[in-house]
Amino acid sequence: MAGPKYPGFDTLALHAGQSPDPATGARAVPVYQTTSYVFRDTEHAASLFNMERAGHVYSRISNPTVAVLEERIAALEGGVGAIATASGQAALHLAVATLMGAGAHIVASGSLYGGSHNLLAYTLKRFGIDTTFVSPRDPENFRQAIRENTRLLFGETLGNPGLDVLDIPAVAAIAHQAKVPLLVDATFTTPWLMLPFELGADLLYHSATKFLGGHGVAIGGVLVDSGRFDWEASGKFDTLTAPYAGFHNMDFEEESGTRAFLLRARREGLRDFGACMAPMTAFQILQGVETLHLRMPRHVENTRKVVAFLDKHPAVEKVIYPELASHPDHELCRKLLPKGAGAVFSFEIKGGRPAGKKFIESLRVFSHLANVGDAKSLVIHPATTTHYRMSDEDLKRAGITAGTVRLSIGLEDAQDLIDDLERSLKAAMK
Amino acid sequence: MNFKVDGKAAFAYTAAHELVPDKRTLVFVHGAGLDHSSFGLQSRYFGYHGWNVLALDLPGHGRSAGPPLPGIAAMADWVFRFLDQISVPGKVNLTGHSMGALVALECAARQPARVERIALIGVAYPMKVSDAFLDAARRNDPAAFDMETIWGHAAQVPLRGDPNPGMWMYGDTLARLRRLAPGVLYNDLKACDEYQLAGSVQCPVLFVLGRRDIMTPPRGAAALQEKLADSKTVMIEPSGHSLMAEAPDATLEALAGFFRR
Numbered sequence: 001m002a003g004p005k006y007p008g009f010d011t012l013a014l015h016a017g018q019s020p021d022p023a024t025g026a027r028a029v030p031v032y033q034t035t036s037y038v039f040r041d042t043e044h045a046a047s048l049f050n051m052e053r054a055g056h057v058y059s060r061i062s063n064p065t066v067a068v069l070e071e072r073i074a075a076l077e078g079g080v081g082a083i084a085t086a087s088g089q090a091a092l093h094l095a096v097a098t099l100m101g102a103g104a105h106i107v108a109s110g111s112l113y114g115g116s117h118n119l120l121a122y123t124l125k126r127f128g129i130d131t132t133f134v135s136p137r138d139p140e141n142f143r144q145a146i147r148e149n150t151r152l153l154f155g156e157t158l159g160n161p162g163l164d165v166l167d168i169p170a171v172a173a174i175a176h177q178a179k180v181p182l183l184v185d186a187t188f189t190t191p192w193l194m195l196p197f198e199l200g201a202d203l204l205y206h207s208a209t210k211f212l213g214g215h216g217v218a219i220g221g222v223l224v225d226s227g228r229f230d231w232e233a234s235g236k237f238d239t240l241t242a243p244y245a246g247f248h249n250m251d252f253e254e255e256s257g258t259r260a261f262l263l264r265a266r267r268e269g270l271r272d273f274g275a276c277m278a279p280m281t282a283f284q285i286l287q288g289v290e291t292l293h294l295r296m297p298r299h300v301e302n303t304r305k306v307v308a309f310l311d312k313h314p315a316v317e318k319v320i321y322p323e324l325a326s327h328p329d330h331e332l333c334r335k336l337l338p339k340g341a342g343a344v345f346s347f348e349i350k351g352g353r354p355a356g357k358k359f360i361e362s363l364r365v366f367s368h369l370a371n372v373g374d375a376k377s378l379v380i381h382p383a384t385t386t387h388y389r390m391s392d393e394d395l396k397r398a399g400i401t402a403g404t405v406r407l408s409i410g411l412e413d414a415q416d417l418i419d420d421l422e423r424s425l426k427a428a429m430k
Numbered sequence: 431m432n433f434k435v436d437g438k439a440a441f442a443y444t445a446a447h448e449l450v451p452d453k454r455t456l457v458f459v460h461g462a463g464l465d466h467s468s469f470g471l472q473s474r475y476f477g478y479h480g481w482n483v484l485a486l487d488l489p490g491h492g493r494s495a496g497p498p499l500p501g502i503a504a505m506a507d508w509v510f511r512f513l514d515q516i517s518v519p520g521k522v523n524l525t526g527h528s529m530g531a532l533v534a535l536e537c538a539a540r541q542p543a544r545v546e547r548i549a550l551i552g553v554a555y556p557m558k559v560s561d562a563f564l565d566a567a568r569r570n571d572p573a574a575f576d577m578e579t580i581w582g583h584a585a586q587v588p589l590r591g592d593p594n595p596g597m598w599m600y601g602d603t604l605a606r607l608r609r610l611a612p613g614v615l616y617n618d619l620k621a622c623d624e625y626q627l628a629g630s631v632q633c634p635v636l637f638v639l640g641r642r643d644i645m646t647p648p649r650g651a652a653a654l655q656e657k658l659a660d661s662k663t664v665m666i667e668p669s670g671h672s673l674m675a676e677a678p679d680a681t682l683e684a685l686a687g688f689f690r691r
Contacts, residue, residue: 003562003573004580006600007588016598019590052475054593054678062595070596075588080605081597227605232493249446255474257467257492258605259597266596 009076009192010293017071031283032064050248051255051267061270065279069286073212073222076191076289077204080227081262083270084220084282088187088207089115090275091221095183095203097273098265099237100151102128107145107152109136109166111159111399114386116185120154137328139170146178151236153180157196158188158337161346161382161406162399163322165329165336172200179234187211187373188342192296199336202229203261210373211343214288214295218281223265227258240264246272295375295411300340302417303409309418310347315355315425317348317403343409344372352392352402355428356381359405362424365416372408377417380406432493435512441493442466442512443485445477454546455522456689457509458485459530461552462618463578463607465492468527471678472685479686486512488533490614498617502529502625506536510544521546523689527674528552528646529622535654539629549636549685552643552671554650555657557622564623567616574615575607584642584670593678603672627657635661636688638681640669662688 007015021030037056039045047053056062070082085091096106108120110133120131134141136155146153153175155166166184175182181202186194190211196204206212208220231240231253240260243249247267252260270276288295304323311319318326322333322341333341349355359381360368366379370386380386383402387395392402409417433440443466449455456476458469466473466485477483488505490498499505513522523546526534531553538545563581566574579600592599607615635658639648648665655661664684669677 004577006576006580012588015589017591019586047475047478050474050478052471052478053682054471054595056595064591064595067595068591071592071598074596074598074601078601078604079598080602081592081594083596227602228608230609243446251446254443254493255467256470257465258602258609259467259470259594262596 012072012075013293014290016075017068029065029068029283029286031279033279034063035059059279060274060276061266063279063282066277066282069277069282069289070222072286072289073191073206074224076292077224078195078197078226079224080258082222082224083262083265084208084222084277086221086275086277087219088185088205088209088221089119091205091207091223092116092119092185094223094265094269094273094275095205096124096129096152098239098261098269099181100129100239103149104129104151105147105149106131106154107142107150108133109155109159109164110134111136111162111164112156113160113185136164136166136171139167139174142171143174143178146174146180150178151180152183154183154185156185156188157194158322158342158344161404162320163327163329163341163345165322165332165341167332168196168199168201168336172202175202176200179236181229188344189337190292190296192292193300193339193342194337197226197228202226208285209371211296211299212289212292213285214292214373214375215284216371216374216376218284220277220281220285225261229261231260244268296340298411299343299409302411302414303340303343303345305414306407306409306417306421307345309421313422313425315350315429317350319345319347321345344406346400346404346406348401348403349405349425349428350403351428353383356403356405357384358430359424359428360384362427363420365412365420366407372406374408375411377410377412378408382406433512433516435508435515438489438495439493440489440495440512441487443473443483445474445483447477447483449482449516449518451519453480453482455482455484455518455520457513457522457524458483459505459509459524459526459533460486460488460491461528461530462622463491463610463615464527465606467492468672469525469674472525472674472682475682475686476689482518484512484518490611490617496611496614498614500617501621502532502536503540505533505621506540509533509537510541513544523547523549525549525551525685526553528671529557529618532557532622532625535627535631536625538631538633538635539627542632545633547634547636547689548631549638549688551638551673551681552640552646553637553654554646555627555654557625557646557650559619559623564616564619567619570612570616575604578607578615579603581644582671584640584668584676585644586642586668587670587676593676599672599675602675631658633660634688636684637661637663638673638684639663639665640671640673640676641665641667642669643671645671
């Protein structure tokens with residue numbers, strides 16, 4: 001007798017979380033553009049509010065269209081469930097706010113998206129949550145920074161801007177020895193390139209704005225829980241294991257075990273902070289998720305061609321991509337990212353700021369904007385945009401130079417991308 | 431709520447209520463490898479609707495200390511020792527799922543004077559377990575978790591929505607199973623496989639069965655249904671073996687209707 005078999009990734013990307021609409025038979029996920037849901041009677045209303053029945057009450061807490069996206073991403077990641085949020089930043093904030101309050105401490109990779117760095121370094125500090133940033137290149141750095149009040153280890157699967165590959169198995173082991181979870185930002189890798197839970201991470205989130213959507217039309221985030229971290233055994237998470245006066249003295253872990261984190265995040269985090277996803281946004285991101293397994297291989301294939309071109313170009317100082325032997329995490333990349341190191345990378349153009357400026361202005365296919373993970377190829381020159389106030393010294397501390405250019409490789413004809421780059425590099429060297 | 435039975439930690443979810451002598455008591459007993467939270471919605475409902483609720487973690491499961499008990503009879507005896515320990519007055523009602531249904535059945539047979547009614551969810555008798563499943567569990571092979579997860583739900587589950595918004599039923603089952611100590615799932619499956627009802631059951635019995643149950647197909651309950659003098663059956667059409675998760679409202683309605691009398 002053949003053993004049981006799970007549906008494959010491609011099938012889940014198209015079907016998980018949704019059956020044809022029971023009311024109309026609609027095959028596509030309907031957009032339930034509604035704020036609220038009529039109760040059958042007062043008893044039904046009371047039992048929904050008191051979590052004695054499953055269902056929807058108010059779209060800030062849950063919505064049928066958003067729930068399909070949440071379940072689908074949870075299925076692709078192998079989690080117990082997910083919560084969709086207004087943005088990737090909202091997902092990070094929801095994770096932190098669910099786990100800890102003032103007086104707590106986070107150990108985070110120093111190689112982070114600027115928005116995440118701002119939240120941890122400045123904003124959360126104002127609310128009493130401190131973060132120590134460490135180089136992710138040596139997992140032991142995380143261990144050295146752990147304190148008695150540390151409640152979370154955090155990093156990106158592929159760090160910003162140097163594409164440091166987070167050694168998830170090693171960092172997760174350090175986190176678990178300290179009885180705290182590891183949260184990863186998996187935006188650059190998506191579940192098609194890497195399954196962080198299989199490597200030991202406990203929680204993850206995506207900026208769904210990027211590859212999950214892929215079309216660049218909607219801002220959103222998704223926070224996923226593996227359900228594997230034992231909050232009760234840890235003893236460090238009162239928000240999940242002690243009665244909560246804000247919800248009928250519910251002890252979330254006692255109530256729901258593996259679902260405790262998501263239950264609190266939804267019932268408190270979405271209720272009180274309110275950074276929920278709109279149903280139309282969920283619908284738009286779902287359109288992207290349904291082709292994720294087709295788009296990601298092409299993203300990687302195009303990226304490899306562009307990287308190979310730039311790596312040999314005389315106007316290029318260096319290319320920073322973990323699949324190259326010159327990258328310090330090359331071996332780790334081969335181990336953790338066998339399907340590819342994604343489609344976002346940077347290179348250094350010779351000639352500093354003026355060359356970078358000229359290069360950007362000469363591009364015709366690449367779009368100059370502040371985003372990544374789109375089906376269209378994107379480019380940004382940090383020294384003249386996101387980091388334009390910084391001196392060359394400050395740029396160096398941030399891990400970039402005046403000549404650093406970040407590319408997000410899309411799905412166009414790879415030769416057109418190479419031609420565009422070649423012509424613009426030539427212009428920049430004049 | 432934390433208790434002590436046989437000098438060891440024993441846990442029962444009480445829906446955040448103290449036990450009150452003048453309320454009827456409903457005991458929930460979970461299935462193989464699971465814990466009290468598999469009855470999350472249903473046990474909470476009864477706790478907030480006038481019942482003393484005790485959703486147990488059997489030894490070696492959830493928050494109750496191990497080791498797991500060897501056999502359904504031992505589990506039934508432990509349930510009574512638990513009730514003795516906390517001095518639950520009068521007769522109790524029991525709801526069991528899968529292995530827990532066998533425990534409820536055995537409780538009713540062993541001490542009929544203490545049991546008012548029992549509800550058996552996702553039950554078959556005999557509850558034979560395939561050699562491949564037992565063997566994988568004995569070896570603590572993760573394939574056993576996959577078998578429990580996939581056979582434990584209707585085939586349609588991975589391609590349809592979870593009634594709980596945003597949750598992924600397969601992932602949740604796997605996460606629960608991965609928390610088990612080695613050997614616990616094998617212990618439970620072996621207990622199901624070897625169980626034989628020795629006595630007779632006289633109290634009213636409710637069967638709650640899933641039409642699409644792969645693990646314990648509805649026809650597997652027929653022999654038991656014939657054996658019991660006072661039983662009724664609620665068949666839940668779209669559900670597989672995990673009725674409390676797959677069809678939470680329909681399961682709750684069936685239980686509420688049965689125990690309301």
